Amino acid sequence: MRTQSLLASAAAVTALLTGLTACGGDSPTTSGGNPLTGDGAIAGTGDGTGAGTGGGAAGTGDGGPHEGTLENPTKNGGVNGNAPKNGTAFQQLPKAGTMAAAARFINGFTPCEPVSRTPTGGKPSEGPDTAFGPAFSVTETGYCGRRGITTIVLIKDPKAFQTAFKAEVDAEKGSGNANSGIVVGQDFAMGSESSDAMSALLQPQAGLLMLNCHPDFDPPSGYRKEPALVKGCVLTDYYKD
Numbered sequence: 001m002r003t004q005s006l007l008a009s010a011a012a013v014t015a016l017l018t019g020l021t022a023c024g025g026d027s028p029t030t031s032g033g034n035p036l037t038g039d040g041a042i043a044g045t046g047d048g049t050g051a052g053t054g055g056g057a058a059g060t061g062d063g064g065p066h067e068g069t070l071e072n073p074t075k076n077g078g079v080n081g082n083a084p085k086n087g088t089a090f091q092q093l094p095k096a097g098t099m100a101a102a103a104r105f106i107n108g109f110t111p112c113e114p115v116s117r118t119p120t121g122g123k124p125s126e127g128p129d130t131a132f133g134p135a136f137s138v139t140e141t142g143y144c145g146r147r148g149i150t151t152i153v154l155i156k157d158p159k160a161f162q163t164a165f166k167a168e169v170d171a172e173k174g175s176g177n178a179n180s181g182i183v184v185g186q187d188f189a190m191g192s193e194s195s196d197a198m199s200a201l202l203q204p205q206a207g208l209l210m211l212n213c214h215p216d217f218d219p220p221s222g223y224r225k226e227p228a229l230v231k232g233c234v235l236t237d238y239y240k241d
Contacts, residue, residue: 089226089235090158094207095186099142102152102188110192110200112144115152119143135164148193155187162230166213170232174215179240181212195241202237209235 096102103115120143132138137157144150155161165182183190183201185208192198201208209224212234219225219238226235 089209089224090186090229092207093184093186093209093235096154096188099140099152099154102154102185102190103142103144105185106144106150106152106190106201109203109206110150110194110197111146112150112152112197115142115144117142119149119151133164135160135167137161137164145192145194145197148197150190150192150194150197152188152190155189158184158186159229161189162211162213162228162233165211166230166233169213176214177241178214178216179212179219179238181210181214181236181239183208184211184235198239198241202239204237209237210239212236 094105096105099115103112106112132141132153136153137155137160138153139156140154142152144152169176183198189211190198190201190208200206202210209226211228213228213230213232215232217234217236219236223238224236225238228235
């Protein structure tokens with residue numbers, strides 16, 4: 001399966017889409033919204049208090065001039081401070097801006113410290129196109145995690161990323177796990193060898209959603225199924241490995 005071979009093996013610098021493969025867990029999870037800080041600093045909880053572990057409390061920021069604070073994530077507009085309160089599901093997703101900020105945010109919910117350009121036991125990527133190809137509009141790839149390698153990518157054009165992902169899913173002609181996909185923010189995405197890590201990022205306080213483009217996806221009632229940027233894909237808080 002090309003989608004799996006593209007991203008499922010961390011040793012081959014392809015761990016992002018491991019959500020499409022068996023990861024050893026079967027617990028569906030739910031998600032909700034999350035306020036943001038500025039210039040890559042993302043609050044770790046829905047109330048902006050920035051929950052985190054192991055130095056991963058999000059909201060510490062990268063020092064950008066328009067950055068929010070831990071107490072006031074949307075100060076000076078933040079990254080998403082001016083987003084409409086009734087914006088689309090995609091507009092309400094967290095936004096990172098940098099790999100450091102994305103890793104700090106993820107580490108607030110599942111171990112992701114330190115982040116590296118090289119997967120544990122693997123070789124450095126020769127560039128973002130090594131694993132993804134130019135169609136995915138990936139600008140940077142990072143790796144972290146303890147119980148399984150987690151892959152993070154920064155995305156320049158989210159619609160191009162979703163289009164490329166849908167093309168990979170379509171190429172499988174309905175095979176693969178209909179209840180899985182990629183965990184996404186506005187400008188970053190993550191996947192992991194650990195299903196627990198994937199589930200942790202879909203908790204309500206994290207505010208991320210899963211991009212699912214499988215034609216047979218049909219979650220139980222009560223789970224979100226919001227329009228993505230590409231027709232035929234949805235943003236959901238339902239995930240079952």
